[in-house]
Amino acid sequence: MKTAAVMALAAAGVLVSAQPARAQESVNAKVPFAFVVGDIQLPAGDYVMTRDTRQPELIAITTPDGARAALVLSRAVASDRNDEPRLEFERIGKQVFLTQVNLGAGSAREIPVPAAEDAPRK
Numbered sequence: 809m810k811t812a813a814v815m816a817l818a819a820a821g822v823l824v825s826a827q828p829a830r831a832q833e834s835v836n837a838k839v840p841f842a843f844v845v846g847d848i849q850l851p852a853g854d855y856v857m858t859r860d861t862r863q864p865e866l867i868a869i870t871t872p873d874g875a876r877a878a879l880v881l882s883r884a885v886a887s888d889r890n891d892e893p894r895l896e897f898e899r900i901g902k903q904v905f906l907t908q909v910n911l912g913a914g915s916a917r918e919i920p921v922p923a924a925e926d927a928p929r930k
Contacts, residue, residue, distance in 0.1 A: 833911045834858045835893045836872070843897060845869055845906040846880040847922050857895070857909045859917060867909055867917055880919055882909070887916035 835857045842851050850869070855877065858868045869878040887910055896908035898921060910916040 833861065833915060835895070835909060835911055837895055839895070841904060843904045843906050845878045845919060848878045850877055857911075859909070859911060859915070864917075867919065869906075882917035882919050885916045885918045887914050889914040891916065 836854070837857065838854050839850075840852050842849065844850070854872050856870050856872060858870065859882075860866060860868075865881050865883065867880050867882045868876060869880070870876050885908065891910055891912055891914065893912040894910045895906060896910070897904050898907045899905075900921065905921045906919055907921060908916060908918050
């Protein structure tokens with residue numbers, strides 16, 4: 809039986825900060841555990857989640873030095889304009905999936921979790 813639990817960021821220790829809005833919107837995060845985004849397995853570490861305002865459905869996940877780790881499609885979800893930037897994760901089985909990037913100021917993006925049969929690439 810597949811169980812799912814949403815991991816609270818405060819409990820997970822993910823540190824997030826917002827960057828000034830320009831042609832891109834970004835969130836810097838230190839993720840202390842390995843996670844899956846789309847179908848790509850990423851190790852624990854520092855990441856920059858960026859949404860280009862000209863292509864808002866795309867989220868680029870890079871390392872701070874600019875190396876691309878993943879590019880994933882997302883969709884807008886309701887968010888309060890007073891929300892702080894944050895990441896949301898969901899544990900399914902033994903894997904942790906990135907499910908939402910909230911860029912703050914009412915800009916939240918949901919990332920679909922692949923079907924359970926699809927194994928993430930390493």
